Amino acid sequence: MTTDALYQELNYVNHSREKRLYYAHLLLANTNLIPKILDIMFMVDDKISPRAAWVLEFMCKENLEALIPYLDTFTENMGRVHLDSAERPVAKICEYIAIAYYVKTPSKLKEALLPKHREKIIEACFDWLITDAKVAAKAYSMNTLFLFGKDYDWVHPELITILQRDFASQSAAFKARAKQIFHKARK
Template identity: 30%
Template sequence: MTTSFTEQLSKINASTENRNRMRDFVLQHPEVLKDLITFGTDLNNKNHHKGVWIIEMLAEHQTELLFPFADKICETISKYKNDSAIRGMSRVAYFLGTTKSIKLTEFQHEKLVEICLDWLIRDERVACKVYAMKTLQHFGKKEPWIADELKDIVSRDYASQSAGYKAAAREVLGKRR
């Protein structure tokens, strides 16, 4: 790994300015992308969530840059424990799953469906659940069993969830207030 890059990554905080600076650095120096993925998927690294912040931003703005690393991301995505990393990876899953610029392999697709279903069932934060819903809703357009499973889970959990969850659930269920 490029030591100065990973040192900088370890030292950033969650400010938008820092995250944007690191994202822009990666975009200007694509040779560090592999180091970023390694950093963000190394769950033994106490700062891996900081790598996820940048991976998430890349997924949002240039998803296709992550395609060479999609297998690594999909292999690791279900193992995250840090709330900040899980939230970021839920957005990465959404962008990977819904972009038209890349085609997921069967393995990648299965891993994303599996983790999104897990996030909905587990006691995760609302943002993570909302991105899982959106990702599964997209997949459910082509695979009715996913749409059925999503509706079952969301309908069952609706009453006990937060306002943010309920707003996303209404969208998924096609209901108006």
């Protein structure tokens, strides 16, 4: 399938779990489509870009290791994503990566995720946290930053400072996640 054909297919993707899962399985069955979905996702001003992000998020939930060959592309470009409906799934993928990196069992992701990838993820997550991104992207970013803060001394203090500064002016969902982070940070 060409990039143009995949782009056309994404017109059929909606918020339903069924559609996103169908196309995620299509990617996993045809891994040559993964760089094409990334190309479409990084057409950051295009209305189809978020749909590509939704599908990629579901693919990563099913099999995060399928993203490993494309970590450079993903981490180099994810900070360019700016449409609200695309930021949330990209932030969720970052959270999947952080969780997978810190599980106790060995994994291919742990070997493949280089400091440059982690630093790009940290940078993007802080950007989502301090900008007017929607609360879901901020919540996923908080968790990702907390996890990566285990290896980067400066991340936890910066994260806590931002959460304390913004706490009073944010939504109930933001406050709930921030309280979880405060609780974890005290341990």
